[in-house]
Amino acid sequence: MNGFLFEQIIFGPVRSRRLGISLGVNLLPSNIKHCTFNCLYCECGWTKPKSKQCLTFPSREDIKKALEQKLLVMRNKNAMLDTITFAGNGEPTLHQEFSGIMDDAIALRNTHYSKARVAVLSNASLAGEKSIAGALMKADQNILKLDAGTNETFQKINNPRIKISLQKVLENLKQFKGQMIIQSLFVRGTYRGVAFDNTTDAELDAWLKHIDMLRPKLVMIYPIARATPTEDVEKVPMEDLQKIAAKVEALGIATEVYP
Numbered sequence: 001m002n003g004f005l006f007e008q009i010i011f012g013p014v015r016s017r018r019l020g021i022s023l024g025v026n027l028l029p030s031n032i033k034h035c036t037f038n039c040l041y042c043e044c045g046w047t048k049p050k051s052k053q054c055l056t057f058p059s060r061e062d063i064k065k066a067l068e069q070k071l072l073v074m075r076n077k078n079a080m081l082d083t084i085t086f087a088g089n090g091e092p093t094l095h096q097e098f099s100g101i102m103d104d105a106i107a108l109r110n111t112h113y114s115k116a117r118v119a120v121l122s123n124a125s126l127a128g129e130k131s132i133a134g135a136l137m138k139a140d141q142n143i144l145k146l147d148a149g150t151n152e153t154f155q156k157i158n159n160p161r162i163k164i165s166l167q168k169v170l171e172n173l174k175q176f177k178g179q180m181i182i183q184s185l186f187v188r189g190t191y192r193g194v195a196f197d198n199t200t201d202a203e204l205d206a207w208l209k210h211i212d213m214l215r216p217k218l219v220m221i222y223p224i225a226r227a228t229p230t231e232d233v234e235k236v237p238m239e240d241l242q243k244i245a246a247k248v249e250a251l252g253i254a255t256e257v258y259p
């Protein structure tokens with residue numbers, strides 16, 4: 001599967017199940033997925049090996065220009081906007097100028113849509129770098145991925161393209177001292193004859209311990225919503241997701257469950 005990829009820097013606005021009316025900003029090269037992970041459920045498709053990619057990132061200046069133009073058009077039409085969201089064709093923190101781009105987006109938001117939030121969806125794999133952690137902290141919604149309780153399941157489901165363990169991801173997350181939203185996608189299936197499932201009792205117990213240690217502001221719990229690169233993937237029913245949410249709420253941590 002080629003996946004759902006964006007051709008342009010700005011996409012939307014779209015009505016997002018998690019972010020309301022969301023204007024997307026794609027910092028990655030157009031029409032190519034680029035990520036430090038290769039999640040089995042990724043709606044952008046598979047991450048191709050670096051050597052097979054010709055990667056041209058949009059410049060900070062072009063991103064700023066494209067975002068400002070779009071915000072002006074929207075404002076002239078009195079269009080609603082809840083969130084400016086850094087997402088797109090992969091991991092946004094891979095852009096070398098991520099921190100400066102965040103500054104530009106916040107300044108533009110303040111000028112044109114002061115009530116809108118700035119959100120980043122990141123897998124936190126690069127947040128061990130101080131500059132990236134600092135840039136993520138600038139977002140109103142610093143939304144970071146944690147799908148697994150054990151390293152075995154992390155390696156299977158998130159399938160990283162860089163050498164990284166779940167322990168390292170947890171260390172990266174810990175430095176935000178709770179100033180983050182955790183996003184967790186629950187999924188089960190089989191890939192190349194190997195089963196994966198982050199909803200087993202053992203996985204959930206381990207994941208809950210991490211959540212309790214991290215104490216995020218909110219945990220977003222959701223299933224797959226679009227086509228996945230591998231076919232044998234099961235959408236976890238709402239009922240199961242609500243049971244997981246109840247366990248998080250019992251820790252005194254807020255949750256939102258999305259269909």
Ligand code: SF4
Pocket residue numbers: 035036037038039041042043044047089090091123145158
């Ligand atoms: S971290 Fe996000 S963009 Fe990267 S492979 Fe996973 S789902 Fe796709």
